[in-house]
Amino acid sequence: MLLNIFTFAGRLHPLIVHLPIGFLLLAVLFDLLGYTKKYAHLRSAVPLTLLAGFVMAVLACVFGYMLSLSGDYDRTTLSHHKLAGIGLALIAGLLFLLTTRRFKAVYTVTPTLFSTLLVGLFGLMGYAGHQGGNLTHGSDYLTMAVLTYRERPKPTSVEQAMIYEDVVQPMLVKKCGQCHQPGKLKGNLSVQNLKSLLKGGKNGPAVVAGKPDESELYKRITMDPAHEKFMPADGKPPLAKKEVEIIHWWIEKAMAAEGAPIAALKDNAAIKPKVAAWLGLGGATAPEEENEAGIEQHINPDIPAAVDPGLVENLRRKGLMVRIMLQHPAMLDVTLPAGSGKSIGDIKDDLAKVGKNIIWLNLSDNNFSDTDLAFLGQLTNLEKLRLEKNPIADGISDHLAALKHLEAVNLNETRISAVCVNKLEKTQGVKRVYSWKTAAPQAAD
Amino acid sequence: MSHHHDDDIFKLHTPDFDQLNKKLDRRTFLTKTTLGLGALAMGSLLGKELFGSTPKAAAGAGGLEADILKALPHFAPKAKRVVYLFMSGGPSQFETFDYKPGLEKLMGQNLPASVRQGQRLTGMSANQSALPIAPSIFKFNQHGETRTWVSELLPHTAAVVDDLCIVKSLYSEAINHDPAITFFQTGNQLPGRPSIGSWVSYGLGSDNNNLPTFIVLVSKNGQKDQPLYARLWGNGFLPSKHQGVQFRAGKDPVLYLNDPDGYDGKDRKEMLEYLTKLNQLQNSAYGDPEVEARISQYEMAYRMQTAVPEVMDMKDEPDEIFEMYGPDSRDPGTYAANCILARKLLEKDVKFVQLYHQGWDQHGNLPTAITTQCKATDQATAALIKDLKRRGLLEDTLVVWGGEFGRTVYSQGKLTATDYGRDHHPRCFTMWMAGAGVKAGLSYGETDDFSYNIVKDPVHVHDFQATLLYLMGIDHERLTYKFQGRRFRLTDVEGKIVKGILS
Numbered sequence: 001m002l003l004n005i006f007t008f009a010g011r012l013h014p015l016i017v018h019l020p021i022g023f024l025l026l027a028v029l030f031d032l033l034g035y036t037k038k039y040a041h042l043r044s045a046v047p048l049t050l051l052a053g054f055v056m057a058v059l060a061c062v063f064g065y066m067l068s069l070s071g072d073y074d075r076t077t078l079s080h081h082k083l084a085g086i087g088l089a090l091i092a093g094l095l096f097l098l099t100t101r102r103f104k105a106v107y108t109v110t111p112t113l114f115s116t117l118l119v120g121l122f123g124l125m126g127y128a129g130h131q132g133g134n135l136t137h138g139s140d141y142l143t144m145a146v147l148t149y150r151e152r153p154k155p156t157s158v159e160q161a162m163i164y165e166d167v168v169q170p171m172l173v174k175k176c177g178q179c180h181q182p183g184k185l186k187g188n189l190s191v192q193n194l195k196s197l198l199k200g201g202k203n204g205p206a207v208v209a210g211k212p213d214e215s216e217l218y219k220r221i222t223m224d225p226a227h228e229k230f231m232p233a234d235g236k237p238p239l240a241k242k243e244v245e246i247i248h249w250w251i252e253k254a255m256a257a258e259g260a261p262i263a264a265l266k267d268n269a270a271i272k273p274k275v276a277a278w279l280g281l282g283g284a285t286a287p288e289e290e291n292e293a294g295i296e297q298h299i300n301p302d303i304p305a306a307v308d309p310g311l312v313e314n315l316r317r318k319g320l321m322v323r324i325m326l327q328h329p330a331m332l333d334v335t336l337p338a339g340s341g342k343s344i345g346d347i348k349d350d351l352a353k354v355g356k357n358i359i360w361l362n363l364s365d366n367n368f369s370d371t372d373l374a375f376l377g378q379l380t381n382l383e384k385l386r387l388e389k390n391p392i393a394d395g396i397s398d399h400l401a402a403l404k405h406l407e408a409v410n411l412n413e414t415r416i417s418a419v420c421v422n423k424l425e426k427t428q429g430v431k432r433v434y435s436w437k438t439a440a441p442q443a444a445d
Numbered sequence: 446m447s448h449h450h451d452d453d454i455f456k457l458h459t460p461d462f463d464q465l466n467k468k469l470d471r472r473t474f475l476t477k478t479t480l481g482l483g484a485l486a487m488g489s490l491l492g493k494e495l496f497g498s499t500p501k502a503a504a505g506a507g508g509l510e511a512d513i514l515k516a517l518p519h520f521a522p523k524a525k526r527v528v529y530l531f532m533s534g535g536p537s538q539f540e541t542f543d544y545k546p547g548l549e550k551l552m553g554q555n556l557p558a559s560v561r562q563g564q565r566l567t568g569m570s571a572n573q574s575a576l577p578i579a580p581s582i583f584k585f586n587q588h589g590e591t592r593t594w595v596s597e598l599l600p601h602t603a604a605v606v607d608d609l610c611i612v613k614s615l616y617s618e619a620i621n622h623d624p625a626i627t628f629f630q631t632g633n634q635l636p637g638r639p640s641i642g643s644w645v646s647y648g649l650g651s652d653n654n655n656l657p658t659f660i661v662l663v664s665k666n667g668q669k670d671q672p673l674y675a676r677l678w679g680n681g682f683l684p685s686k687h688q689g690v691q692f693r694a695g696k697d698p699v700l701y702l703n704d705p706d707g708y709d710g711k712d713r714k715e716m717l718e719y720l721t722k723l724n725q726l727q728n729s730a731y732g733d734p735e736v737e738a739r740i741s742q743y744e745m746a747y748r749m750q751t752a753v754p755e756v757m758d759m760k761d762e763p764d765e766i767f768e769m770y771g772p773d774s775r776d777p778g779t780y781a782a783n784c785i786l787a788r789k790l791l792e793k794d795v796k797f798v799q800l801y802h803q804g805w806d807q808h809g810n811l812p813t814a815i816t817t818q819c820k821a822t823d824q825a826t827a828a829l830i831k832d833l834k835r836r837g838l839l840e841d842t843l844v845v846w847g848g849e850f851g852r853t854v855y856s857q858g859k860l861t862a863t864d865y866g867r868d869h870h871p872r873c874f875t876m877w878m879a880g881a882g883v884k885a886g887l888s889y890g891e892t893d894d895f896s897y898n899i900v901k902d903p904v905h906v907h908d909f910q911a912t913l914l915y916l917m918g919i920d921h922e923r924l925t926y927k928f929q930g931r932r933f934r935l936t937d938v939e940g941k942i943v944k945g946i947l948s
Contacts, residue, residue: 295915295944297521321652321794325918326521333525335652335794360525360841384840410837434837442835 010067017060017132021125023053024092028122031115047099054096057089077134084128091121139182158276163265164194164258167275168250172197175232175239194258209255212248221247242274300359300405303329303381307357315350318342331359338365338389344372355379364410365389370396377402388412388434394420401428408432416440513925517648518918523882523948524843525652526791527645527913528798530826532818533626534671534805537852537867538875539581540815543613543896544594548580548854556855560897567620569808569857570868576855578895579865582812591886598819601827608830608839610883610946614890614899617850617871617906622671622806625849625871629906630677632935639681639926641910642797644935645917646687647680648924652794655752657690657745659797660790665694665778666821668804668814678799682928685738686745689799692786694778698757702749710750717743756789769832771824781825788832791842805848809858809866830879839880843916847876854895873899876909882916884948904943911940912947 027049034043064085068078095117098109109117133142140146155161172191179186180201189201197206197217206217213219220231221239232238239247249271254260262268262275307330315322319340325331332354336342351358355378363373368390376382382403387396392414400406409430411420417439424430436442539545556576570576585594589607602609619625624634631638639647642659651658661678678689692698704710721740728736759777766785767774774781780802787798802822807814826846833839851874852867859865873892879885891901911921914935921940925932 295520295942295947299521323525323652324518326518327516331521359521386837388837408837408840410840412835412837432837432840434835436835436837 006066007070009063010065010070013060013063013067014136016056016063020053020057020060020088020092021129023049023056024088024121024125027053028118031118034111035115047096050092050096050099054089054092057085057092061085061089073135074139077131077139081128081131081135084124084131088121088124088128091117091124095121143182155279158272158279159261159263161262161275161279162258163246163250163254163260163262163275164256167246167278169193169258171239171243171246171278175237175243178236179233194256197256207251207256209257210252212251215251215256218244218247218251242278246271246274246278299326299329299331300381300383302356302405303331303359304356305329307332307354311350311354315347315354318347318350320347325359330357332357333360333362334358335362336366340366342366344368344375348375351375352378356381358382360384362386363390367391369393370399374399376400380404382406384408386410388414390414392416394423396420397423397428400424400430403428406430408434410434411438412436414438509927513923514648516923519920519923520915520918522916522918523841524880524916525841526794526796526798526838527642527843527845527917528787528791528829529641529800529845530822530829530847531626531629531799531801532805532822532846532848533667533673533801533803534622534807535625535848535850535852535869535874536805536818537581537807537811537815538613538873538892538896539579539852539854539867540583540598540811541596541819542594542611542875542877543873543892544585544596545580545854545894545896546585547894548578551578552580553577553860556895556897560893560895562898564872565620566853567869570853570855573857576853577860578854579856579860579867582863582865589886591888593886593888598816599823601824605827605830605879607886608834609877609879610885610887610889611875611877612889612904612909612943612946613873613875613892614901614903615847615851615874615876615906615909616899616903617874619850620869620871622849622869625869626673626677629849631681632907632910632937636674636676637681638933639683639687639935640678640689641913641935642678642689642799643680643683643687644914644924645797645919647683647926648914648919649796649917652796655745655748656756656790656793656795657749658795659687659689659799660795661689661691662783662786662798662800663691663693664780664783664800664802664821666773666776666780667802667818670804670806673801673803677801682933683926684734686741689797692753692757694782699749699753702746702753704750713747713750717747752793756793757786759785766832770828773821774825780822781828784825784829788829788836788838791833791838792836807852807866808868810864811866812864833880841881843881843883843913844879845876845913846878848874850874851896854897870897872897878946882948883946887946889943889946902943902945905939905941907936907940908943911936912943915942916947 027046030039030042030046030049033039034046064082068082095114097103098114130142152165155166161167173181176191180189180191182190182192185201187201187203189206190196191206200206200216203216205215207215217231220229221244223230225238230238250256253267253271254265262272305328312322312324312332315334319337319342321335321337323333323335325333334351336347351361352375358379359381361376361379361382361384364386365388368387370392373387373392373396376385376399380403383405384407385400385403386409388410389412392411394416396411396414396416397420400409406428407430409424409432412434413436415438416435418441421433421435421440424433539548554577556578561576565571581596584597586597586603587593588595588603591607593603593606593609593611595603595606617625617628619628619634627636628634630640640659642661646658659678663673675691678691680686680688690699693700697703704713720743724736724740728740757777759782762785770781770785772781773779774785776782780800783800787800790798802818804814804818804821807818830839830844833842833844850869850871853870855868856865857868873896889902890899890904892898893900914921914924921934921936921942925934927933
């Protein structure tokens with residue numbers, strides 16, 4: 001179980017590390033106080049304190065190394081911390097050597113030089129400590145920015161949102177900040193604030209006001225994703241189409257400036273819904289799910305976003321086939337197998353319970369009459385309806401009158417006539433009515 | 446804080462790989478233990494015991510799979526079923542849909558090098574001293590409201606041309622039959638990947654509990670010049686219940702489904718219940734998904750014992766149907782009979798029906814051979830479209846017609862006034878689709894005057910596959926299956942949805 005002991009010991013590093021800090025600090029204190037008359041005697045304690053600090057520093061280094069093996073730490077910061085820590089231990093050891101009798105016999109350091117070296121050691125300790133803090137808490141944990149940072153309240157409407165502060169800046173930090181922020185600075189670019197964007201990275205300014213196509217940032221996020229210069233690199237999640245459009249608009253129309261409320265800018269009509277969606281605002285329209293293939297599908301906004309899985313299960317238990325056509329919004333395609341022997345009373349209520357989610361429905365060949373099917377008016381989002389091979393008469397068209405989204409109705413092999421077909425097609429706007437093997441006339445093949 | 450160390454460069458950092466990354470790999474293991482030789486020795490002694498028993502990690506793989514399936518469908522689907530009429534051998538575009546009237550003046554002239562651009566030819570015609578241009582000897586006429594040019598060989602298809610979405614700019618990467626057809630069916634030229642129908646079955650499941658989701662019908666009347674292998678409708682690395690099931694003509698439509706002589710099948714159900722118990726017992730120890738597949742296949746086979754004879758039975762079909770599909774249609778196993786059967790399967794909500802008709806590989810004697818081929822398929826194909834349309838099934842059924850590649854503009858072998866042959870040509874060929882989600886009456890894509898290169902809107906095989914999946918509600922980039930440490934998809938790393946043909 002030796003491996004676990006390593007991990008365990010490694011985790012003691014944050015505890016152990018404070019011992020050399022205390023001892024070395026005490027050594028500095030004793031040495032400096034030694035200059036005063038009152039505490040001159042403390043100077044003789046410096047070598048012992050230094051020795052203790054050295055021993056503890058070596059221990060802290062060993063434990064720290066164990067910790068570095070198990071943890072997932074930023075490599076650069078880690079190596080800084082490691083070097084500073086080992087250096088600290090070595091210098092503490094050397095300083096102790098300077099105080100030994102054997103060394104003094106060879107060479108004596110003046111008290112002033114010794115004190116200067118001790119204070120220098122203190123400085124190094126501060127540096128090592130800060131790097132260590134950055135490792136555990138993140139490099140942005142203790143920076144000057146924290147002093148001046150004020151969190152922006154989340155805008156409650158698109159009108160009051162600032163295009164840079166509320167949208168572009170958080171967007172860039174979220175999608176690019178992992179590599180382009182103080183502490184990482186890949187390509188020497190930080191997306192932290194507008195100033196750093198305008199300063200840019202090694203390829204010049206990241207944004208050029210008014211000119212998206214000349215802006216390095218915009219070029220990099222819009223090139224062929226297979227290109228090696230495409231950003232975000234290494235297959236990290238790319239910016240969504242909508243986000244790219246917002247950035248384009250910000251650079252072109254908002255002149256890549258900060259402090260500009262969207263409402264105050266010209267040509268903002270097209271961008272508003274996109275910003276609203278990005279911010280998760282905009283009333284009924286929830287933030288759209290990004291359609292990754294970039295294909296616009298016209299989905300009826302009245303379809304409820306979700307459906308109770310219990311109700312779907314209920315339908316399945318009754319022998320209906322329920323196919324999930326889409327998860328969000330929850331679109332269902334329900335089929336009652338032909339010749340199921342079910343009466344409409346068996347299934348009507350269960351269908352109505354998920355009525356708004358049923359988009360395609362197939363009740364063909366089940367001996368239903370048009371009065372049986374009066375409940376179909378409740379399934380207001382129906383788009384395709386199959387009722388063929390049922391004893392249905394012209395009355396069915398009245399039951400379907402409320403269905404505004406109905407595109408296709410299959411009434412093949414029913415008892416309908418031309419009246420019903422006409423009514424559905426002409427008055428109710430159903431695009432395709434199938435009436436093969438009915439009294440309604442057929443278009444010539 | 447970054448997780449991207451230089452020495453981690455070979456690790457993938459998407460969440461899918463977290464589980465894998467968390468498992469201690471050999472390198473980490475050694476690094477950790479090199480702190481002391483004793484530790485190394487002890488570590489390797491204990492290694493197996495420490496890391497061998499990580500059932501949680503094993504469960505993670507199933508999690509990824511479940512997540513992928515849970516996200517389906519990715520789009521609101523247009524098509525609920527597909528019937529894919531595969532014209533195996535590579536039908537010539539010149540004698541069917543890609544009308545090139547300019548070629549008549551150039552008959553017998555050598556194919557200009559500027560057209561060929563040094564592109565590879567097959568070994569069958571690469572050594573010919575000349576590549577004489579061979580115009581179609583068949584006439585073309587305009588049909589339908591769209592005035593679409595269709596060859597006189599396809600009079601019935603011409604009558605439904607307004608329902609078709611003809612894509613003249615398909616292209617493939619393979620130049621010989623087996624790699625090309627394997628590429629079309631599985632997205633890869635080498636055998637071993639799942640067929641399109643298997644991917645659809647895996648991604649979307651079944652709409653009919655009594656019949657397989659993916660059914661294959663092979664015409665008996667196509668000339669068997671190029672072989673078809675069952676792996677073309679195989680499940681590859683997907684669970685085996687997703688493989689295509691071939692229905693044959695005759696008394697035994699699905700092999701080994703009938704009860705043997707002298708057994709009445711009465712206690713079959715009871716027997717299967719005991720067998721299931723035994724299998725479950727076995728599986729509780731082994732956890733092999735193949736055992737589960739076997740259990741569900743036995744149950745499916747049992748249900749199919751009733752469902753298959755029912756669907757194969759043609760006696761309820763009126764004479765009008767047989768007249769419509771043509772004289773062959775009364776002879777089970779022909780292409781025409783298979784078209785009727787396909788319609789019956791689609792009526793039962795079988796999700797993916799694939800017909801294969803061989804014999805389109807006309808290297809020589811093309812005029813005679815292609816006439817036979819068209820006669821065997823044209824009427825039934827058109828009848829299938831008409832029949833599906835009037836029944837309202839074209840609403841949510843996608844019909845696909847096409848082969849694995851096209852044919853060359855030049856004649857392979859001797860060109861005479863009445864005879865010529867054409868070699869394989871993967872750089873452009875014609876397919877058509879009809880029904881759910883595609884624009885009816887559209888001709889998409891253009892080839893040059895020699896139908897040798899594509900000049901407008903090229904459609905790669907992977908693009909076709911991506912579009913087919915899109916119409917079924919699947920994002921081809923997101924339906925993946927992890928096998929041997931890599932995630933696979935039908936379109937490999939390519940494929941763009943052909944937006945121009947979507948209705």
